[in-house]
Amino acid sequence: MNNYTDDQRLLLETVQKFMADEIYPHEEKVDKLGYVPEEIGKQIEKKSIEIGLFSANLPQEVGGGGLDYGSMVLLEREYGKTSHALHSWIARPTEILLACNDAQKEEYLYPCVKGEKRELFALTEPDAGSDIMSMKSNAVKDGNDWILNGSKHFISGPCLPDFAIVFAVTGEDDTPRGKRKRITAFLVDVGIEGFDIREGTKCISYKGYKNFQLSFNDVRLSEDKILGQEGNGLSLSGKWLGMGRIWVGATCCGKAERILDLALDWASSRKQFGKPIGSFQATGFKLADMKMNLRAADLLVRDAVTKAVDGIMEDQDAAIVKVFCSEMLNKVADDTVQIFGGMGLMEEMPIERLWRDSRLERIWDGTSEIQRHIITRSMLRPLGA
Ligand SMILES: Cc1cc2nc3c(=O)[nH]c(=O)nc-3n(C[C@H](O)[C@H](O)[C@H](O)COP(=O)(O)OP(=O)(O)OC[C@H]3O[C@@H](n4cnc5c(N)ncnc54)[C@H](O)[C@@H]3O)c2cc1C
Incomplete structure (x- = not known):
């Protein structure tokens, strides 16, 4: 495992020093407390932005670090040595956000890249874990809007997010293998009417890494909250x-x-x-x-x-x-x-x-x-x- 390029060697040294200075010293305390004190999380976020580790996974065209998979794997391997509760403050925004249209990029993608917003990826439901196609969350068309109902659980992240990428059933398709639910991804802002988000049960792995329960009660979403195309969520x-x-x-x-x-x-x-x-x-x-x-x-x-x-x-x-x-x-x-x-x-x-x-x-x-x-x-x- 040592045929790295010079750039990769430098990257490895940088991340190892960062982990030694900014992450490892907090591990024990965070595990004992069961949460990451805000000032520690923010400090990791700030310093990782300063040295270019933040959003390193996303292309430079959108403001990310533009690292290729070979370099990202070095970073992830180092991050794996510690707790998700800590290293998840060094955001690697989900690449699914690259499907944002121009207006969504301004509202969601760029702020995530800069550390101004945080997202959650909300697929799992209480009755739909491994069997994701049994998903019950659904959105129904009402004029030009969609009305979202349902719930999600085990949706995890380092802190309370600004929005969630929520997967919901928006219809049914005929396929050669029979009927299949059509699933669509929506960008749902925390704080809008009908969207309740609260912390879930404490997990004994990665103490301090949060998981949330989300519930949607007649949440009205405009058409421009669809990420990608209707029906291509999966x-x-x-x-x-x-x-x-x-x-x-x-x-x-x-x-x-x-x-x-x-x-x-x-x-x-x-x-x-x-x-x-x-x-x-x-x-x-x-x-x-x-x-x-x-x-x-x-x-x-x-x-x-x-x-x-x-x-x-x-x-x-x-x-x-x-x-x-x-x-x-x-x-x-x-x-x-x-x-x-x-x-x-x-x-x-x-x-x-x-x-x-x-x-x-x-x-x-x-x-x-x-x-x-x-x-x-x-x-x-x-x-x-
Ligand atoms: C801390 C934490 C964070 C998470 N973060 C997220 C997140 O951010 N976003 C998100 O969407 N989800 C998240 N998840 C959900 C996670 O992906 C699911 O827990 C996982 O997919 C399993 O689903 P389940 O827990 O409902 O188990 P179940 O699907 O109920 O499975 C229970 C058991 O049955 C087995 N089983 C089920 N079906 C079959 C089958 N067909 N054949 C053989 N065995 C089977 C499973 O392997 C398992 O052993 C998180 C979970 C945890 C615990």
Whole structure:
């Protein structure tokens, strides 16, 4: 993993220094408090704007940093070493906002790029998680407007947003496979009549990262609040979800590397029976497996990024990365707790927090089971099954 260009090496040094100065010092406090104090979040936001990490994922034409996928993956891997509660203050606005028309760019995209506004991506509902097509949120045409009703939950972000990108059913299409819901993405401002947003239940992974419950009660939206075209919400989100899964893979690799370092440190310093515990094969082989699987995961991420750059990445590539990297991370975290013994479960050790944080990665952005379903489908569908 060291054939970086000079620019990438510089980027890596910059982000590592930023993490050491602005992020790591707050990890323990934020986890204990269960929230990110406003001044810490704002400080991360301000400093990341100053050094060009903010909105680095978006093209320069819209004011972003214009980093290519190969460079973004380096950043995401470093961010993965810490908590979402902290690194999400370094915004990477969702690329779905690039579908904004000119007026929407002024109102939503550019302010997000500059750190003046925050968005949420609202797809999941209480009764529609993995099965997103069972979505009940809907918008019905009323003159030139749309009337939105329904609810969303588990919609996450670092702080209360300014608006949400909300997916809702706006009709039904006939397809060769039968009837299919037509889903549209809307830009819905926080504060408008009928839109209620409140914090959801506390999550034990990434304490301090917020998740919100959204409810819409006859929310009136003008036609110009549609993002993209009416009915193309799923293709918009699908495009973004694919790369999102690659970023999850990269963050998992970063976190696993950090955990492996902790495991090595403990295995070489903790002595039992007069020897470092790493010298017992049962411990040493765990370390070897961690190293092998982390290497494999990094290579899978790199392979998928190469395909994405070449425009040939398929759903199954993203699914393979997501499931392999998140399960690799969970095994690394769990084995490291084992290597730490009783100390692995004590709050004063960072491994306990990293272990808790790791667990979410197998669930969000599509569970491991759903990723396996995507991989299976990609093999069987061409065979007519
Ligand atoms: C902290 C957090 C933040 C999140 N942030 C966001 C966000 O910002 N925006 C957003 O839209 N969503 C967000 N989510 C939602 C997340 O993507 C969903 O939780 C995830 O997709 C799983 O849905 P579910 O929780 O409803 O589980 P369910 O769909 O109810 O699944 C429960 C179990 O059943 C299994 N299962 C379901 N269907 C199948 C099947 N066909 N085959 C095999 N097994 C199956 C699942 O794999 C899982 O093990 C977030 C979730 C969390 C926890």
